[in-house]
Amino acid sequence: MNFDKEFDASGLNCPLPIIKTKKSLTDMESGKVLKVIATDCGAVKDMQAFADQTGNKLLSSTEEGGKYIFFMQKK
Amino acid sequence: MTTKKMAIIATKGTLDMAYPPFILASTAAALGYEVQIFFTFYGLQLLRKDLSDVKISPLANPAMPMPVPMPVMVQMLPGMESMATMMMKQKLAKHGVASLEELRDLCLEADVKFIACQMTVDLFEFDKSEFIDNVEYGGATMFMGFAGDTDVCLFI
Numbered sequence A: 001m002n003f004d005k006e007f008d009a010s011g012l013n014c015p016l017p018i019i020k021t022k023k024s025l026t027d028m029e030s031g032k033v034l035k036v037i038a039t040d041c042g043a044v045k046d047m048q049a050f051a052d053q054t055g056n057k058l059l060s061s062t063e064e065g066g067k068y069i070f071f072m073q074k075k
Numbered sequence B: 001m002t003t004k005k006m007a008i009i010a011t012k013g014t015l016d017m018a019y020p021p022f023i024l025a026s027t028a029a030a031l032g033y034e035v036q037i038f039f040t041f042y043g044l045q046l047l048r049k050d051l052s053d054v055k056i057s058p059l060a061n062p063a064m065p066m067p068v069p070m071p072v073m074v075q076m077l078p079g080m081e082s083m084a085t086m087m088m089k090q091k092l093a094k095h096g097v098a099s100l101e102e103l104r105d106l107c108l109e110a111d112v113k114f115i116a117c118q119m120t121v122d123l124f125e126f127d128k129s130e131f132i133d134n135v136e137y138g139g140a141t142m143f144m145g146f147a148g149d150t151d152v153c154l155f156i
Helices: A016-026 A043-054 B015-030 B041-047 B080-094 B100-109 B118-123 B140-147
Strands: A005-009 A033-038 A057-064 A067-073 B005-010 B034-039 B113-117 B135-138 B152-155
Touching: A005 A016, A016 A033, A016 A043, A016 A067, A016 B015, A033 A043, A043 A057, A043 A067, B005 B015, B005 B041, B005 B140, B015 B034, B015 B041, B015 B080, B015 B100, B015 B152, B034 B041, B034 B140, B041 B113, B041 B118, B113 B118, B113 B140, B118 B135, B135 B140
Parallel strands: A005 A033, B005 B034, B005 B152, B034 B113, B113 B135
Antiparallel strands: A033 A067, A057 A067
16 A cells, blocks of 8 residues: 555554654644554554544554554644 | 543653554544643653653553563563663554654644652652643642543543
């Protein structure tokens, strides 16, 4: 999937992946896509909840070899 | 969409009880909430510039998981509190959990408002110069002005 920016949250634990994802989105334009990589399994539900509550769109959420990959489109 | 609001009353000053207010506040702020934390009694310790005195004690804390079972008589020996604190901090770092300082900074960066209870500041004769600068001083009435209009209000 194409993306405009990447944020690697590997090694970070709750709530840092979400807070830093929010910060990464801040300077992005509406419609742009942020790729987030995380190792915290709690991030799977948290990313969806973040998208639901903020209006940003979670385009995909997958797992690859112990890493969780998210594509978040800015509102 | 109107902005959601959250108010937290932070009353504890130990390492374990310091995390929930800062985690919830920084997360809520990331979700777009307007957040205020009212620090009162021992919670005021969390406003100090230097947080190295925030500790965890195994004493009277039977739910704390210990690497080896430790009788209370041993837990009360000098240095046990510092040792438990050091071990807990190492554990937090190993698991990628932010330090208290980092979480507090994230709160401030996200415009979480910190209010220190003036009455308990006076009661314990705290020196305001030992607190971080981004603190407002007020009482319960001032806090209720905000808390009464919130979507989430927590006592920690």
